């Protein structure tokens with residue numbers, strides 16, 4: 001099969017850090033165009049908008065949409081309506097309903113829609129899933145604490161409604177948890193802390209359970225300075241499991257059992273090519289549903305104003 005003619009929309013941090021290197025190394029793709037209001041990609045045709053790009057380059061077969069989630073639906077609707085396969089950065093949209101609409105549109109147009117969750121492809125995630133499948137989980141704690149000033153400098157959209165605030169990284173934890181647990185879980189209580197000058201939370205705590213009464217709690221915080229924490233700790237009948245560094249390392253009872261170089265975006269692009277070739281979509285909304293539930297069920301606390 002000849003390579004998929006790909007275009008990228010929303011050329012910013014994640015495109016430069018991850019999409020361009022991953023696509024360049026994957027023979028399944030030929031990157032032929034980009035659309036962005038300010039950003040450009042060297043060596044290919046660049047446009048200011050997706051409309052201009054789709055009109056000028058009919059050879060485009062697939063589009064990766066990497067703008068903030070609040071602006072993704074409109075672009076996705078245009079690309080799918082034009083018969084293009086679509087790769088959605090995470091989170092796949094600003095609401096559950098708009099992504100459901102895109103999924104139906106992709107099916108109607110006979111093209112593939114990929115709601116990507118990069119953290120599910122972190123090196124030790126599959127090993128953690130296998131470990132948990134062979135034991136009984138007594139409790140699980142998710143600790144996702146990072147310094148927003150370090151990781152999101154000058155990003156206004158994350159603080160606006162629909163930008164998700166601390167759930168922008170927190171949804172990565174939820175994408176892992178929903179993948180490695182043997183049964184679906186649901187939120188039982190949550191508290192969301194909003195800076196008094198912002199429309200999105202800076203911290204959140206949640207408890208979850210499942211049909212068998214699982215004891216699961218999560219803490220997300222963007223005010224962490226010093227050591228950053230992206231850890232999932234489970235007490236199980238087979239010992240204490242620690243999936244650390246955002247899914248990169250797995251330890252059981254303090255012994256490192258799995259560590260490999262990180263390959264999240266190369267694996268996302270491999271998966272996208274696979275679903276395009278198979279003529280299907282891959283849209284799991286569970287992580288976004290939990291975020292929506294946290295906003296629906298959560299108590300709101302107003303905390304000190306946040307300034308960059």
Ligand code: NAP
Nearest residue numbers: 010011012013014036037038039066067068071089090091
């Ligand atoms: P970003 O650099 O702030 O934004 C990406 C690009 O989107 C911007 O450069 C901008 O390009 C375009 N954009 C911004 N506001 C827009 C608007 N109002 N309408 C249309 N386009 C707009 O963000 P990012 O860090 O790359 O993140 C983008 C997405 O990737 C998010 O959903 C994020 O959760 C996800 N992601 C980010 C990371 C990370 O480490 N940064 C990691 C994994 C996933 P133009 O101004 O040129 O149009």
